[in-house]
Amino acid sequence: MSHKILAINPGSTSTKIALYSGESMVFTKTIDHSPEELNKFNNIADQFDYRKDIILEVLKKGGCELTELSAVVRRGGILPPVESGAYRINKDMVDRLKNNPVVEHASNLGALIANAIAEALEIPGFIYDSVSVDQLEPVARVSGMAGIERSSTFHALNSRAMAIKVAEKLGKKYEDLNFIVAHLGGGISLSAHRKGKAVDIIADDEGPFSPERAGRVPCKKLIDVCYSGDYDKRNMHRKLRGNGGVNSYFGTNDMRVLERMVKDGNQEAVLIYEAMAYQIAKGIGELSAVLCGAVDAIITGGIAHSNDFVSLIEKRISFIAPVEVMPGENEMDGLALGALRVLENKEIAKEYIDR
Template identity: 50%
Template sequence: MRILVINPGSTTTKIAVYENENRLFVKTFYHSPDDLSSFSTILSQYDYRRDLIIDELKKEDLFYGFAAIVGRGGLLKPISSGVYEVNELMKSDLRNALMQHACNLGGLLAEEISLLIPGCKAYIADPVVVDELEDVARISGSPLLPRLSVFHALNHKAIAHKYARSINKKYEELNLVVAHLGGGISVAAHRQGKVIDVNNALDGSGSFSPERAGTLPARQLVELCFSGKYTEDEIVKMIRGKGGLVAYLGTTDVQVVIKRIEEGDKKAELILKAMIYNIAKEIGAMCAALCGKVDSIVLTGGIAYSSYCVNKLNEYISFLAPINIFPGEDEMEALAFNALRALKREQTCEEYI
């Protein structure tokens, strides 16, 4: 079964072609600020990205025979984990999402391109809005501000399944704390196949990250908002996009920060230590959410490649549970394998309602 994977990001569009489990082709289109400057919204980039994808597939003589096209899921209403066929309601919700992000284009692109190929299905899988929180995890302290589940669900679920397979267990048999360490950081408590608690990795809770501010002092944030010095958009960018490491050190690249530390930069050392310290506290909190019954702490994402960061983090958390490391993320493979399971009916294809 041939599957096309489409993964739109803020500065890239990634595509891959799979034949069953085998990847035949992969391509990343990089979008510079100049490339995107003429588009006022994410949605207005749609035709530009679609044409890049179709033209590339035709150039490589790959634009045929797809059984399914699977796109990265967008900022939809909260849904359970799984594979969803794109329908009219989903398309409407993606076009009118409350938050703009390039991932909203994934399902739309998959559906339109699928219509050009006879018998082709269009799916999304495990979008960032996967919500399996226990009720107690939703209570924030203000009934006006419930806690929301927005995290790297696709990679969390894929890596949790991969770890389970590595020890000949089922994901549903395990209690795991999974920490995705990338541009955004999400730490979740996985209890027997469900993510019962996780920080909102997009809009402000948990550890700060290379580009996100994480949890901030509430009263000081209120004062900042009403100071008259910043617009709402500027405040949002301080929280998401220009927060965390980049706010303190001017870079989102952890390896650049480590190089500065090696050259004697004490501020860089303090800020990176603080980020690792906050990640450790989140992991400890999720161990508590599982009542200390944790089979493994699983570290993933790009920062998990860094022995400097992993070793420093281990100093804080090694007493909690065994630690296993699956560095990086393969969202393309995770999307493809989800679609393949749906096509083979090894996994129920859910309806978005």
């Protein structure tokens, strides 16, 4: 019989769940959480029971029999730096995410919810490819300012899932190839993968702007804004993440709205649309130097649903390597197939030890 795996992926305003039988997804649902509901809670940790109960209710309505599950897996939250792959959810991890999180983030709830469900069913619970996956080489950590070290914060789950799929498509192993991966979503991150390790990255605050994040902005001008007296620390963070990028220009983070404006001939929209593609291509070029030009493929995903947008990127970077377009998200597959490899003894789950 195929292993049945429940995958849970909490985001800031939604929770995605999916049920897999072996490699096949048999049920999926995105649960949207309204601002009115979320505003009832003082912090993200307080949302635990609310989100867990909704997940169980949706699974029940969907006819999912929890007693048939072999494992529960969730997106890795923001932990201290960890290796790629699977980790068993243990007491150290739960305590860290519940009582001493590195950053308060919705993804931290996933391990807590998965652990509660798994413990009740007496089955294993895993995280897979945490946001905090860190495989940077020493030279990549240097920022240029003593006391500030670059860290590895990127969309590891989706990026590695896409890279593994492309490697399989090419009939090779992920560990034998070099890739540049562009995760194109509400936030954009780029990563250079050498022989199975993400040896350098461009985080969402270091490179291209995105639908809702400002990306890399001129430091001296940013300092002036910070000290203008118009913003406090929280509002500045919001200005950079959430209200930045396309949202700062047009009051929307919906790329479909921007594309309609472009097709209607709005010249400012054309400029911003092309500028985002330009910055993504520039970041990919930057990472090609990390790999000394030895790039087997460039992979784009997420906003890659838009042929027009991808073509703007491709025309600038296709000289580097073949471009593999993978529209949409691959995170749920990444979670479930990662857990399946552990259950089938093709991968060993690590034990998290808090530091």
